[in-house]
Amino acid sequence: MAAADEPTGHKGGCIHELAKRIFTMKESRDNPNFGEVIAHIKEARNQATNKGTFPPLRNGESYDTPESPPLKGPLGSEKPKVMRGDWLAPDETEAAEPFIKATNAQEKENRLVFSLNKVNNPPSGLFQAEGQYYQGSWCKYYWKQVYDSAPKPTGKNVHCDEFPWAKTTQGAANANGNFSIRAISAAHNLSHGGTMGAWYTDQRVIAGDSFWYEIIP
Numbered sequence: 001m002a003a004a005d006e007p008t009g010h011k012g013g014c015i016h017e018l019a020k021r022i023f024t025m026k027e028s029r030d031n032p033n034f035g036e037v038i039a040h041i042k043e044a045r046n047q048a049t050n051k052g053t054f055p056p057l058r059n060g061e062s063y064d065t066p067e068s069p070p071l072k073g074p075l076g077s078e079k080p081k082v083m084r085g086d087w088l089a090p091d092e093t094e095a096a097e098p099f100i101k102a103t104n105a106q107e108k109e110n111r112l113v114f115s116l117n118k119v120n121n122p123p124s125g126l127f128q129a130e131g132q133y134y135q136g137s138w139c140k141y142y143w144k145q146v147y148d149s150a151p152k153p154t155g156k157n158v159h160c161d162e163f164p165w166a167k168t169t170q171g172a173a174n175a176n177g178n179f180s181i182r183a184i185s186a187a188h189n190l191s192h193g194g195t196m197g198a199w200y201t202d203q204r205v206i207a208g209d210s211f212w213y214e215i216i217p
Contacts, residue, residue: 021203021211022087034192036184044163044180047080053180054142057081063177066116067127069138081178087212098210099168110171114138114181143183159189
């Protein structure tokens with residue numbers, strides 16, 4: 001395995017079946033562009049901190065009813081989450097297992113877990129939490145203070161970031177609550193999405209392919 005301060009991701013197109021595809025995020029280089037995404041991932045994957053991520057993971061909660069997100073809490077029954085895809089995680093752990101690139105349909109299913117609209121959630125496209133109605137993503141409930149304080153129009157300044165990424169089969173639709181969403185800067189979210197999209201193309205990562213990520217200093 002590479003040293004902690006050296007990227008291990010491949011450069012250029014690769015179609016070798018045994019080649020490991022690793023998306024590298026280097027904090028000293030990438031923080032100005034998408035540091036908020038990196039910070040989210042680091043908290044979301046850390047079992048020492050991710051009990052405080054949203055939606056909370058609790059026994060008996062439903063994560064397949066977009067109109068009714070789990071209560072923000074804390075209620076004292078929150079559990080640590082397990083998320084995979086980390087190239088630098090210890091061997092033989094679930095965290096070290098690869099992500100699998102999702103199809104477009106699977107990506108849509110992942111997003112629909114926590115993001116509502118009138119087409120997929122008629123008639124209003126709204127969800128209710130603690131007596132208040134919200135439109136759009138669960139982030140507007142869990143991170144209400146971020147949206148309330150953001151410059152208008154909010155949609156152009158705040159995005160709902162998710163991890164594991166919706167473009168993986170380990171996204172929200174299959175995570176059984178082991179996922180995290182956070183309201184972050186739209187600029188950071190778009191920058192990260194563009195960077196990762198280019199990486200998928202460079203590495204020829206298509207639906208069904210396995211890959212990892214790594215975060216280095």
